[in-house]
Amino acid sequence: MGDLNGKTALVTGSSRGIGRGIAQRLARDGALVAVHYGNNDTAAKETAENIRGAGGRAFIIGAELGVPGDAESLFAAFDDGLAACGAEPGLDILVNNAAISLPGHIDEVTPEEFDRTLAVNTKAPFFVIQHGLRRMRDGGRIINISSAVTTTAFPSTIAYGVSKGAVDTLTLTLAKDLGARGITVNTIAPGFVATDMNAAMRATPEAEAALSAISVFNRLGRPSDIADVAAFLASDDSRWITGQRFDVTGGSML
Template identity: 35%
Template sequence: MSNEKTTAIALITGASRGIGKSTALALAARGVDVIVTYVSAEKEATDVVQAIRGTGRKAVALRLDLTQVGTFDAFVADVKRQLSSVWSRDTFDFLVNNGGSGGFSAFSETSEAAFDTLVDVHFKGPFFLTQKLLPVLADGGRIVNVSTGLTRYAVSGVAVYSAVKSALEVLTRALALELGPRRINVNAVAPGGIATDFGGGLMRDEQFQKVVAGETPLGRVGEPEDVADVIASLLSKDTRWITGQRVEVTGGYRL
């Protein structure tokens, strides 16, 4: 199999909607091919693939449940098959650990099951998925982990979510150090309030948007494209000397 690289390939988890979808489209617009993953929204993921193909880029959609670490070997095998059949390659270039789920509950009311789910989705899953994908990630590649502005400022009801995202940011620095010899840059992007359906679509509520905008120097809530463009920048050659960093994308919320 030829390992000659012509077009960069990105693998984006949770790319059927929100920030993941916008990132996939932003990268396609910049000439990058995309492997999209989804958990249950197969139609939405297929729509994203079709939109990418409409730009002239290649794309495929694969199912991935970040809470099921035992399925990761099969997923990686599927990635390898797609790389071979679609791209005649055995590596990809960019990994964006974006997949996630919301969870809102007071600390005193958080169940063990809810705790475990958030840890699995936002830390254990990305940890072991990245580990499994490392042999397939090209030297000189990039990893972007999607964190949250909530690791800097406190909001009631998201103690576990904020804590596991903090762990992901620490992991980002550790990976930047350990993968440096392979020239793999690893960074984290920390979005603030973004108008998506994440967490039940709270940020789409007009009254809540006004509250957030009132505490944001730039005077509005974020859009998925605001984050997607930053991720795309971190995957470009323009940011080749940046690694191990947390880049906040909040419009200056609660400075």
Template identity: 50%
Template structure:
């Protein structure tokens, strides 16, 4: 079926959007995919059913990240789904969205962001390592917010900066086992869930105009990058942040493009 046939993958936040696209793509390459979800049971079911209709294999596992027992709950389901098999690929995709600018972010919102976006992936990796095979893959979804100064996303960008640093240091630690650890940083990505965000007149065109490839991204644009990093072809790439934004805000754009 594909180059990941016989391998297993856990994708967090896989009931919709980028996570759903990642889960679907890994399954299309042959992996058994564990589709994690927090509250969107219908979305997780739809993801699993889409994978199975295409001839792939998937299992849904529920755990609301950010709480005290989140990792225990998640891995009780993961271990049942794996049924004694090792884990080959871990994709930390689940994340809480930006909470707002400095003046509007509450302590509770700040703590929730760090619980979901930083603490959860850290301890998910910690818990996964004993079952992750040598030569496995860890990919964490970051954001271009780490290289852009967006006052509306300060706390969110801080969480993504943390997981980029985590990926760098873990790549150095886990290299002896042949495990690669990387981060992928999407930019403006339109999904079925966040589509209305881009509905205000002119907004999508404005963002596309500041992007080198002159369009908004889609979930498949990010999923393809993750699938590559999960493959044998990416065996020599580790400790990297891969920008998957189409070149968002690289610098001043020329007034006229093309030949």
């Protein structure tokens, strides 16, 4: 993959799961990584320590997403973190990974649950990008983490699907808008990846086997499966790719 030395990356929701995998991979490729967390500073510190232990560079920033002023708080912490590291101001790679998934069919989702899901999964990335662009250098990279649910019907997570469908559209529109600055905007759509978010869905060996069988490789995804694609999209190797949605589901639902 491309060399990210001298680049600065921000990965939202990178204290655990897919976000942690992406943060670790970008750091391994040379980027200084801002590890964002919402409320679990212990996990964020662990991610940053793992990165530094492997010879990479990272700092942690805390900011709750899905609340008023979230983007402002996030980037205030980001700017302070850069200064504390003695790094130059600016941003090269923004990965919008933080998300929540509240289960429920159309007749079960409450207005409060719907609003919360869209606030974290759709509104927050929108305004994080808005504020991030004020710092992003030309030729930067925006990577949005979407989901397989935007092209495959999962009625039991309808609000989550709606929120991620909006992210796919955001990606397409921004790619056209930001092309003049050489900024690429792409989406990664994972399938089932073994993370804390879906632990309840694979609580038994039978349940895990059923989820694994959805992929042609008969296994669940790993955070590293997603992180490797993110590293490609963050690199100069992907310079001629923008506005695309990458299905990273291990051939699920073929």
